[in-house]
Amino acid sequence: MGKCANCGEALRPAWKYCIKCGMRVVQPEHDIPGAIRPEPGPARRKRPDPMLAFGAVMAVVGVALIVWVAIVVFTPRG
Known part of the structure; x- marks a missing residue:
């Protein structure tokens, strides 16, 4: 899927939250060319x-x- 926008952790497609930082993963319905x-x-x-x-x-x-x-147990007492 990609990387987390917050921490850069590699994400899997089924994840709703990043397992490293807990940020919600936003999954776009489709990629918009030229989107900012x-x-x-x-x-x-x-x-x-x-x-x-x-x-x-x-x-x-x-x-x-x-x-x-x-030290207490094994020190010879004299």
Whole structure:
């Protein structure tokens, strides 16, 4: 079919919305020769997913906790 006018993602003919940015896909009934079409604007900057950021922080905390426990358990006591 073409590309999304908002983000440039490749679209399939059956799609009503872009799967990348969610913009409604307008499917013309027929192509009009010489029609003026808007040019796609600059790509919008996406905000990071908060759940992904939370998961990354929890992974770092988990690794730090495992290292701390390993040091406490396996350090010889004298």
